[in-house]
Amino acid sequence: MQFLDGHRPAHDLTYDDVFLAPNRSAVESRFDVDLSTVDGAGTSIPLVVANMTAVAGRRMAETIARRGGLVVLPQDVDPAAVADITSWVKSRHPVWDTPLVLTAGDAVADALNLVGKRAHGAVAIVDADGKPVGIVDEQACSGVDRFARLGEILDENVLTYRMDTPPREVFEHVQEHGGRLALGVDDDGRLAGVLTQVSALRAGIYTPATDDVGQLRIAAAIGVNGDAGAKAEALLKAGVDVLVVDTAHGHQEKMISALKAVRSVLPADSTVPIVAGNVVTAQGTRDLIEAGADIVKVGVGPGAMCTTRMATGVGRPQFSAVRECAEAARALGKHVWADGGVRHPRDVALALAAGASSAMVGSWFAGTYESPGDLRYDEQGRPYKESFGMASKRAVSARTRTDNGYERARKSLFEEGISSSRMALDPTRPGVEDLIDSVTAGVRSACTYAGATSLEEFHERAVVGVQSAAGFAEGRPLPSGW
Ligand SMILES: NC(=O)C1=CN([C@@H]2O[C@H](COP(=O)(O)OP(=O)(O)OC[C@H]3O[C@@H](n4cnc5c(N)ncnc54)[C@H](OP(=O)(O)O)[C@@H]3O)[C@@H](O)[C@H]2O)C=CC1
Ligand SMILES: Nc1nc2c(ncn2[C@@H]2O[C@H](COP(=O)(O)O)[C@@H](O)[C@H]2O)c(=O)[nH]1
Numbered sequence: 310m311q312f313l314d315g316h317r318p319a320h321d322l323t324y325d326d327v328f329l330a331p332n333r334s335a336v337e338s339r340f341d342v343d344l345s346t347v348d349g350a351g352t353s354i355p356l357v358v359a360n361m362t363a364v365a366g367r368r369m370a371e372t373i374a375r376r377g378g379l380v381v382l383p384q385d386v387d388p389a390a391v392a393d394i395t396s397w398v399k400s401r402h403p404v405w406d407t408p409l410v411l412t413a414g415d416a417v418a419d420a421l422n423l424v425g426k427r428a429h430g431a432v433a434i435v436d437a438d439g440k441p442v443g444i445v446d447e448q449a450c451s452g453v454d455r456f457a458r459l460g461e462i463l464d465e466n467v468l469t470y471r472m473d474t475p476p477r478e479v480f481e482h483v484q485e486h487g488g489r490l491a492l493g494v495d496d497d498g499r500l501a502g503v504l505t506q507v508s509a510l511r512a513g514i515y516t517p518a519t520d521d522v523g524q525l526r527i528a529a530a531i532g533v534n535g536d537a538g539a540k541a542e543a544l545l546k547a548g549v550d551v552l553v554v555d556t557a558h559g560h561q562e563k564m565i566s567a568l569k570a571v572r573s574v575l576p577a578d579s580t581v582p583i584v585a586g587n588v589v590t591a592q593g594t595r596d597l598i599e600a601g602a603d604i605v606k607v608g609v610g611p612g613a614m615c616t617t618r619m620a621t622g623v624g625r626p627q628f629s630a631v632r633e634c635a636e637a638a639r640a641l642g643k644h645v646w647a648d649g650g651v652r653h654p655r656d657v658a659l660a661l662a663a664g665a666s667s668a669m670v671g672s673w674f675a676g677t678y679e680s681p682g683d684l685r686y687d688e689q690g691r692p693y694k695e696s697f698g699m700a701s702k703r704a705v706s707a708r709t710r711t712d713n714g715y716e717r718a719r720k721s722l723f724e725e726g727i728s729s730s731r732m733a734l735d736p737t738r739p740g741v742e743d744l745i746d747s748v749t750a751g752v753r754s755a756c757t758y759a760g761a762t763s764l765e766e767f768h769e770r771a772v773v774g775v776q777s778a779a780g781f782a783e784g785r786p787l788p789s790g791w
């Protein structure tokens with residue numbers, strides 16, 4: 310990456326401060342761009358979902374891995390639950406989505422409670438053998454008594470396919486029949502998956518992030534307190550593919566010793582990468598790499614739920630932090646993830662231009678069907694999910710629930726995150742895959758503007774300029790006139 314001629318930043322910069330200048334390009338199509346990463350995390354798109362309780366659970370993990378990204382389960386999830394989630398995610402089909410399932414005897418209220426859990430907007434109805442007999446969508450439930458049985462309103466006209474049917478065939482068939490949804494069945498005709506027309510299309514564009522036996526990949530976080538080595542061993546046993554050692558102040562001795570402990574339990578020939586953070590300086594990056602990190606997580610204070618900069622004055626504008634840390638990591642043959650502050654697809658493109666191998670996204674993805682929280686509606690009837698920071702009173706109180714009252718009270722004094730925020734579901738992009746589509750489309754396009762067909766080439770060729778607040782404002786769309 311280089312700065313545009315004459316653009317020499319006098320101070321540190323964040324994403325809004327910079328822009329990418331277009332280069333002469335020989336790349337003919339945005340589909341010619343390969344978005345796979347080279348950091349060993351096994352992702353085919355440069356997106357990692359942050360280890361936040363309000364964002365990263367099993368549905369998110371399954372959905373993101375199917376599109377080539379990776380979800381990091383929070384350190385607050387106990388090891389038995391991590392093992393359970395990991396084996397569940399690995400049992401998911403890499404192409405077909407997991408259906409929401411009820412029977413004809415269940416009530417409309419059950420379907421309404423379930424339907425917001427996934428983006429496909431319908432519940433499959435099965436018989437006692439698990440064979441599909443119909444589907445019920447939200448529209449079919451409207452104006453119907455909540456205690457009515459689903460057998461009375463189900464649509465029996467379902468399209469079923471063997472799971473090895475090429476997704477394109479499913480896409481075309483669903484289109485011909487004017488339907489939205491296809492159900493996948495196993496050899497005995499039992500329900501095993503669901504594809505919407507758009508997910509059949511996505512299956513032809515994205516490559517799932519899978520392990521060496523073709524199962525979906527997943528990562529999990531470990532804190533720096535307690536026996537980090539033993540926790541890492543438990544996660545490895547559970548089948549976790551990437552370990553993330555995570556704390557607010559990553560450049561501290563406790564992190565260095567936790568990292569060494571985690572490295573020491575990994576077999577010498579292990580391909581499981583160790584990620585550690587967070588830091589924002591070249592020296593912090595080098596120290597974590599020296600202690601055993603393959604990937605360093607960069608970002609102090611940019612997170613949407615984060616109050617660290619206001620509480621402490623500590624942090625660093627994210628674009629400069631990523632650029633400096635990436636340069637230090639690359640000099641040692643290692644990588645960085647740009648963690649926090651991603652609000653638009655452009656921020657991901659800029660993080661990659663600055664040298665990150667992936668961007669980590671938290672709060673933005675909290676406002677989707679796949680995040681763990683319940684779907685709620687505000688006073689105007691608009692859907693949202695609750696989000697909160699991992700250093701907020703709410704998260705700290707959950708993390709310290711087994712401590713004695715005095716310890717809990719002491720720890721509750723250090724609050725560096727928001728306990729309750731509302732992340733609206735974008736009505737045009739309510740599912741996390743809709744957001745992934747917009748991010749990957751933006752990044753593919755940014756690569757062709759730079760004349761790059763891979764993310765490494767993008768970093769090499771990227772030309773970045775520094776802009777004023779007016780320059781940034783000019784780039785915003787003005788949907789309602791001025
Ligand atoms: N990227 C960011 O900007 C930030 C991210 N977070 C996220 O919040 C979650 C919780 O992390 P964390 O608060 O580290 O909690 P942890 O439970 O991981 O504990 C952190 C440990 O480090 C010690 N410590 C020393 N200095 C600090 C410091 N300045 N801030 C925090 N702990 C310190 C703490 O001791 P003692 O409590 O005795 O001081 C404690 O033992 C993580 O997921 C983290 O990524 C949190 C803040 C900032
Ligand atoms: N200072 C705090 N940082 C937090 C907290 N919870 C999460 N985080 C960090 O934010 C990113 C995600 O950023 P986002 O802008 O996409 O939401 C996450 O990975 C953490 O590093 C917190 O309570 N305090």
Ligand SMILES: [K+]
Nearest residue numbers: 610611612615
């Ligand atoms: K912030």
